[in-house]
Amino acid sequence: xxxxxxxxxxxxxxxxxxxxxxxxxxxxxxxxxxxxxxxxxxxxxxxxxxxxxxxxxxxxxxxxxxxxxxxxxxxxxxxxxxxxxxxxxxxxxxxxxxxxxxxxxxxxxxxx
Amino acid sequence: xxxxxxxxxxxxxxxxxxxxxxxxxxxxxxxxxxxxxxxxxxxxxxxxxxxxxxxxxxxxxxxxxxxxxxxxxxxxxxxxxxxxxxxxxxxxxxxxxxxxxxxxxxxxxxxxxxxx
Numbered sequence: 438x439x440x441x442x443x444x445x446x447x448x449x450x451x452x453x454x455x456x457x458x459x460x461x462x463x464x465x466x467x468x469x470x471x472x473x474x475x476x477x478x479x480x481x482x483x484x485x486x487x488x489x490x491x492x493x494x495x496x497x498x499x500x501x502x503x504x505x506x507x508x509x510x511x512x513x514x515x516x517x518x519x520x521x522x523x524x525x526x527x528x529x530x531x532x533x534x535x536x537x538x539x540x541x542x543x544x545x546x547x548x549x
Numbered sequence: 550x551x552x553x554x555x556x557x558x559x560x561x562x563x564x565x566x567x568x569x570x571x572x573x574x575x576x577x578x579x580x581x582x583x584x585x586x587x588x589x590x591x592x593x594x595x596x597x598x599x600x601x602x603x604x605x606x607x608x609x610x611x612x613x614x615x616x617x618x619x620x621x622x623x624x625x626x627x628x629x630x631x632x633x634x635x636x637x638x639x640x641x642x643x644x645x646x647x648x649x650x651x652x653x654x655x656x657x658x659x660x661x662x663x664x665x
Contacts, residue, residue, distance in 0.1 A: 441591070473656070480553070481592075481640065481656035526592065530652075535605060536582065537654065539592035 439464045443527045443540035450517055450547050458512040458543045460501075460527035468529040470494075470503050470510040471537070475524045484512075484525070517547045551575065553657035555641050561663045567629040570660045574623070574643030580604075581624050582644075582654060583616060587637035595639075598624060631664045638662070 444459040462468065472484040472494070485494030490505035499514045510527060527540040554573045562568050574581045583595040595614070596606040600621035609616070613632070618624040628635055638661050642654040 471653075478658075480658035481642075483653050483655075486653070528592075535580075535597055536594040536608070537584075537592075538594070539584075541589070541591040542586075 439468065439529060439531045439538045441527050441529055441538055441540040443525075443543055445541070446524075446544040448543060448545050450545070452519055452547055452549050453516045454547075456512070456514040456517045456521075456545070458525055458527075458545070460510045460512065460540060462508050462510065462527075462529050462538075464508075464529055464531055464538075466531065468531050470501070471528040471530065472499070472501055472510070472512050473526045473528060473539075475526070475542075477523070481526065517545070519547045519549055521545060522547045553641055553643050553655050555639075555657040555660050557660060558658065559661045559663075561665065562631055563665050564633055565630045567627065568631055568662060570626045570628075570639055570662070572624045572626070572641030572657060574641070575645075575655055578643035578645050578655075579621070580644045580646070580654075581618060582642040583624070583626055584640040584642065585637050586640065586659075587634070592640065595626075628662075631662075633664050636662055636664045 440463045469488045471486045473481040474484045485496040487494040487503035493502045501512045524542045526542045528537045556571045581598040586592045594608040597604045598618045615627045638659040640659045641657045644654045
């Protein structure tokens with residue numbers, strides 16, 4: 438079946454630190470992979486996505502590369518800001534291209 | 550363009566009571582999804598509407614949950630009677646297309662339900 442595992446939080450970093458949030462997945466076939474972000478008091482927003490192996494999704498300084506050989510889609514950012522404080526969800530969409538499978542979310546706290 | 554909206558934003562009810570959650574998708578989106586996040590765990594799929602028809606309701610936990618989408622516009626999710634384990638955040642999402650690889654779903658802010 439399909440599932441997503443992401444590192445537990447919270448993750449606390451100082452401003453300008455390097456960020457990695459690990460995400461691995463189990464899926465049949467060739468899923469699409471996503472990172473969603475939830476800022477305090479808001480809904481989930483798409484951060485980036487990748488639809489096939491070796492694709493790199495990027496947005497707002499965040500990047501993630503679809504690695505089929507390691508079934509991973511780790512989120513990275515070179516220099517975090519206080520405004521990046523949020524909960525980050527890794528997700529996959531399976532072969533039926535409909536419902537999403539989400540990880541448990543990783544809360545990021547960035548301190549000035 | 551307005552995003553996905555959900556009402557209420559918060560609801561606190563007692564065990565055994567009934568609660569109805571509402572979702573208004575983005576105008577023109579035929580696909581509407583309900584998800585739930587319980588106790589800080591993963592967000593889990595509940596069901597998927599295409600217009601007014603239930604396409605996939607494999608994630609509905611039991612028959613205390615009833616979802617409707619009359620007229621193919623807004624949707625309601627009723628929990629009757631509510632139990633303690635139903636507490637969580639209920640998200641609604643919509644998309645214009647389904648069955649398309651990489652298609653994004655647009656999420657609402659969620660309804661926080663607390664059953665005491």
